[in-house]
Amino acid sequence: MPAANSGSAASQTVHVPLGDRSYDISIGTGNLVDVGRWVTSLRSVTHAVVISDANVAKHYQQRVEEAIAAEGVRVTSLVVPAGEPSKSVSTAQSLWEAALADRVDRKSVVVALGGGVVGDLAGFIAATMTRGLDFFQIPTSLLAQVDSSVGGKVGINLPSAKNIVGAFWQPKGVLIDTAVLETLPRREYLSGLAEVVKYGVTLDAEFFSYLEANVQPMLDRDPAVLQKIVARSCELKAQVVAEDETETTGLRAILNYGHTYCHALETVAGYGEYLHGEAVSVGMLCASRLGEKLGVFDAESTQRQFKLLSALELPVATPKLDERAILSVMQRDKKVEHGKLRFIVPHRIGKVVLTPDVPSDLAMDAWREGCEA
Amino acid sequence: MPAANSGSAASQTVHVPLGDRSYDISIGTGNLVDVGRWVTSLRSVTHAVVISDANVAKHYQQRVEEAIAAEGVRVTSLVVPAGEPSKSVSTAQSLWEAALADRVDRKSVVVALGGGVVGDLAGFIAATMTRGLDFFQIPTSLLAQVDSSVGGKVGINLPSAKNIVGAFWQPKGVLIDTAVLETLPRREYLSGLAEVVKYGVTLDAEFFSYLEANVQPMLDRDPAVLQKIVARSCELKAQVVAEDETETTGLRAILNYGHTYCHALETVAGYGEYLHGEAVSVGMLCASRLGEKLGVFDAESTQRQFKLLSALELPVATPKLDERAILSVMQRDKKVEHGKLRFIVPHRIGKVVLTPDVPSDLAMDAWREGCEA
Known part of the structure; x- marks a missing residue:
């Protein structure tokens, strides 16, 4: 029984089955205090490079580093500015050099403490430093907990493209403490809920119904409900990733439900105008209306999503x-392949289908009909 | 039967067995003309990013690109300055950006055309661009043909450490045309022979004897002998790499025979003073004398190496x-682990042993006794 579970009576584990790259996600409330024992229970560690951002570091960096150091591990602490611009080549270079200056070697490990930006960046450092270091993730945003901490996608941006440089680099373990969501700004928290709703629509009708029945506890960040929605989201994503680890069969693409519209919205509105989950929310409704136009989805199911997302x-x-x-x-x-529009289209709540060859006029009709008055 | 073999009656294939990362090395004389058919026989390709350096590009870039384009493949041609400084973060960034600007996508492939620097750099670009592109290597120096094209080590340097940022990224195939060695400067060619001798001492006494018997043909770059020594070197390295792909068991370390002294020599003499193989030559003789001092190696075997390396x-x-x-x-x-000196020490021609805990005075005696008068 991993020590990580001792901090919370109700903690639970989600296994991500990837052969010799398998790992566990330990989910609890207040289990961050056990991070030192958790890391050292997974492998012997003498040196850890903890990478965080300024916002997260303020709340949790010291606590995490002390807990790791208490296990006799030397800690190198690296903090980057909060926000997407830190996913750059120049930030990566300064992290590589700082880790090297503090005597990183092939036995060191990297610990990512933060949201999606920190996870992607720290994971890329782990994937490339001395040709690959073991990597541990402590996602601190709801979006990172339910999405980017499962699946091993790590990377940085170039000025003209996001996530274009990177690797598939699975962590050795992920520790999720839903109590850290208390310090998350409300808008960012709500944005993460959009991805939770996405798992219901794409993969699990029962989970979608659970979300409909628990709007108020979700808005209140109720610990029991948080643990349930985070764990179920991780389970669902893990099932998909296990079958299509490097996104080659097309299965993993279903997780992009709503994301073609979302990406267009983010780009045209200007990055930063919408949080990612907010754009996903709009995008899922567009994709649902597209499903109606294609005759494969019913209006009532679109309406259920509309009501749930509005309530959130x-x-x-x-x-x-x-x-x-x-x-x-x-x-x-x-x-898009071969110039044709390709969407993840819902067929019913809990079932979506990768659909190539969507006529662009239908796609734009589905966009236009959702327009605000 | 791969098309790559059609250019040379005497071509041969070395298989590198690495599970689902297995690949073949096609070795011949004049088989470069078949590079287009070779790449497209290994997978379907619509876009190739060919990375080379200015020296190699002068001789072979056009020929290679035309052969690839003749198979209906769109080619992006990227040329970096020759030499170690190109293994930098800034060069990597400009390659990422140039590939992206020419519409690289996840189905593109990277072709490395050059020596060790180009192979390491292009391999790193392949490992990281869109989270990993298929990679083909055409090593054009003897050192790259017998060493860096087998084993999947790719990477770049930071100002304070070589090869510190990188990955294990196996190629999909390696094409070796020993005829390209004709344009290699003599000193660089001879330097590559030191690594060939290394394979004899570390792994194959019979091969060592073959080298002793073929000094003049090696100096003359005789095609048949070149093919034999390149193929046998690749086979020997492939056997080691297959058993220790990511350098975790210690087995792969035996390929570092002579390299602890070599690295010290390169560093203290100043990078560029010695070519790598030249420093390996000196280092192997130091390690042999160390073997004598440790009572595990005989003076006659040291002398055989001395004679062979001198003759070369x-x-x-x-x-x-x-x-x-x-x-x-x-x-x-x-x-070095735990502050103790660790060497690869020969026990007989064809057999070396990873030896930790070597007293530093013995190590320095072995250095000193080799000093020029």
Whole structure:
């Protein structure tokens, strides 16, 4: 029984089955205090490079580093500015050099303490430093807990493309303490809920119903409900990733439900205008209306998503933006093959289908009908 | 039967058995003309990023690109300055950006055309671009043909450490045309022979005897002998790599025979003073004398190496350098564990042993006794 579980009576473990790259996600409330014993229970460690960002470091860096150091581990502490610009080549270079200056070697480990940006960046450092270091993740945003901490995608951005440089580098373990979500700004927290809803629509109708029945506890960040939704989201993503680890069969693409519209919205509205989950919320509703137009999805199911996302205070209307620009982004999205539009289209709640060859006029109709008055 | 073999009646294939990362090395004389058919016989390709350096590009870039383009493949041609400084973060960044600007995507492949620097750099680009692209290697120096093209080590340097950022990224195939060695400067060619001798001493006494019997053909770059020594070197390295792909069991370390002294020599003499193989030549003789001092190796075998390396016009004497500096570099070499000196020591021709806990005075005696008069 891993020591990680001792901090919380109700903690639970999600196994991510990937052959010799398998790992466990330990999910609890207040289990962050056990991070030192958790890391050292997974392998012997003498040196850990803890990478965080300024926002997260303020709350948790000292606690995490003391807990790791208490196990006799030398800790190198590296803090980057919060926000997407830190996923850059120059930040990566300064982290490589700082780790080297503090005597990193092939037996060192990397611990990512933060949200998606920190996880992606620290994971890329782990994947490349001395040709690969063991990597431990402590996701501190809801989005990172339910999405980017499962699946091993790590990377950085170039000025003209996000996540274009990176690797598939699975962690040795993920520790999720849902209590850290208490310090998450409300808007960011709500944004993470959009990805939780996505798992219901794409993979699990029963889970979707559970979410409908628990709107208020979710808004209140109720610990028991948080643990349930995080654990179930991780389980569902783990099942998909286990069958398509490096995104080669197309299965993993279903996790991109809502994301073609989302990406167009983020790009045309300007990065930063929408949080990622907010754009996902709008995008899922577009994809649902597209499903109706294709005759494979019913209006009532679109309406259920609309009600749930609205109740979770997420945006549900498409803004008035240049439609040609929206279409243009969707056409050069990486999910487009051979110039045809390709969408993840829902067939019913709990079931989505990768659909190539979607006519662009239908796709734009589905966008336009969601427009705010 | 791969098309690669059609260019040369005497071509042969060395298989590198690494499970689902297995690949073949196709070795011939004049088989470069078949590079297009070779790449497309290994997988379907629509876009190839060919990375080379200015020296190699002058002789072979056009020929290679035309052969690939003739198979209907779009080619992006990227040329970096020749030499170790190109293994930098800034060069990697410009390659990432240039590949992206020419519409690289997840189905693109990377072709490395050049020596060790190009192979390491292009391999790192392949390992990280869009989280990993298929990678093909065409090593054009003898050192790259017998060493760096087998084993999947790719990477770049930081200002304070070589090869510290990288990955294990196996190629999908390696094409070796020994005819390209004709354009290799003589000193660089001879330097590569030192690594060939290393395979004899470390792994194959019969091969060592073959080398002793074929000094003149090697000096003359005789095609049949070249093919034999390249193929046997690749086979021997492949056997070791297959058993210790990511350098975790210690077995792969035996390929570092002579390299602790070599690294100290390169560092203290100043990078560029010795070519790598030249420093390996000196280092192997130091390690042999160390074997004598440890009572595990006989003087006659040291003498056989001395004669062979001399005949191949390689340096055999240690230069007069600051001995404290030499020792200091060896003590902080990555092959040192827990502050003790660790060497690959020969026991007989064809057999070397990883030996920890070597007393530093013995190590320095072995250095000193090789000093030039």
